[in-house]
Amino acid sequence: MSNRVRFAPSPTGEVHIGNIRTAIFNWLYARHTGGQFLLRIEDTDRERSTPAAIASLLEVMAWLELDFDGEPLYQSSRLAAHTAAADQLLADGHAYRHAKGEGGEATLFRIPWDSDAIPEVCEAGDVRLELHAKTPVAIDFTGVSYALLTKKGKASPQAGALGGFHGLQLLDADGTVLYELDPDIKAVLGGESRQFEGVAAMTFRRRELVYTDLVKGELRKPLDSLKDQVIVRSDGAPVFHLANVCDDIEQGITEILRGDDHVENTYRHILLFRALGAAPPAYGHFPMIVNDQGKPFSKRDGDAYVGDFRTKGYLPEALRNYLPLLGWSPGDDREQMTSDELVAAFTLERVNSAAAQMDVNKLKNLNGLYIAAIALDDFIELIQPFVASQPWAAAADSTTLRTVAELMQSRCKLFTDAADWSYFFTDDLDFDEKAARKALQKDGVAAALQQLSDALAEKEPFDEAGIEAAIHATTEKLGLGQGKLNAAIRVAVTGTNVGAGLYETMAVLGRERTCRRLQFAGDNLCAGSSAQG
């Protein structure tokens, strides 16, 4: 049977990069192994799941070209199956109804007492725990609760499922056995409860659940540290754990690849698979992506939504290339990789286990590399939406825009950099104060700009070569070195000291604009010009 993996997001808001990286990893794995990549939308949280969130999820996946196989499965459509599974569990004695806390009776999944037949469960030796004798030990069908003795002699309350305490003995300070669980287990499971005071220690045979994580290797968890889990709320709504496992069985998932925050769930889920009569799939857990503080992303880190990267002018190719590099590497020095190369190189063995910090700088650099590689026509096409949002959009005729795009593409790291193209289309220059001061506030600059403007006014043709010649002629006449005036000209005509080639830029601007700006700068912005008094 071929591999079947799934991406199972909850559509409760914007799509987060951590989530979409999980999707990318799953997609990469499926495509690498020739398996299926399924999409399951876990929309059972009626309060928070919205059609808008589902639409945006689908949109983001399409944008990143994460094509899934078959139709998406909407978890909400499976309510009846989930409820039936809970009923089955109840009937089989794997679950019980219990009013825990307020809210009425919920259905809890029991960490099984008879776990000998479960391949993932093994005995892990005898355990002796020193207890806080003043806290009573309580035992009933929901589990064992007790209090450990801290170093300071205080009580540290604990509770664990019954199934973790085979061979349990309660001892008093003298070592006398107060109680043995095994002979009493039927009665306890049947609903009787026991309580003991003055228990100094407890001993039992520890059982552990062991599985081999595809990423992290062998992982184990003592059953006595697990608690019975609510699987159906008192209002009748099945919880995530049940729905998730049921649907994984339904979809025939063979590998569950998800974020590190799910490792603890895995132990219970494996038990649920077994109780439902299914063999659990293999599991692999990816390291988390954290923010630049090294902390988990929270709602405050608004930048971490995929949609935001899109509106900021990132290319899907760049994101799809960068994200898998967080927590995974091909093992050689490659970083910029095509989708095909990523698919070919991707293996779970090469996924790391330490959390990875998002480095926007590096992403931006990669984005710049991708932008530089785009054909001019495509670049113009892609930049349209970003140009459209500029105040000068109306002035940007397609011919000029094309020329500008050609000049600026290699200087573009993000599509939003198009905001800097303003001076090509409007005379309302945004002068960089520092650059202006440095380039224009010098003696003689005003006169030089005026002379250049005069020279340019008659230059024919007004093209790159002609402009260069005019500038050279002017500097020569003034006894300036070649290029000495360029910085001043640049600031005068563009407002800034960075940008494409000066002559090319002036040619695009055209004679009229260029001269007007030179004169304006000469009259108003230079040392000794009228505006300066």
Next chain:
RNA sequence: GUCCCCAUCGUCUAGAGGCCUAGGACGCCGGGUUCUCAUCCCGGUAACACCGGUUCAAAUCCGGUUGGGGAUGCCA
């Protein structure tokens, strides 16, 4: 508190006992090309968390400490 996981330059990572005076990339600094900026090219900066142990030999194995994260929900 308890359980589980994690730990190499500022960041992403390579490294699965000798190839490591720890490699690459981003960033940063310097230089070259160029009319500026960007690109491109050269060079530099900077890390094995700490303490023990195993070994002829440890970033790599083991133990402990510290630090970080997760779980301990009728959230997903």
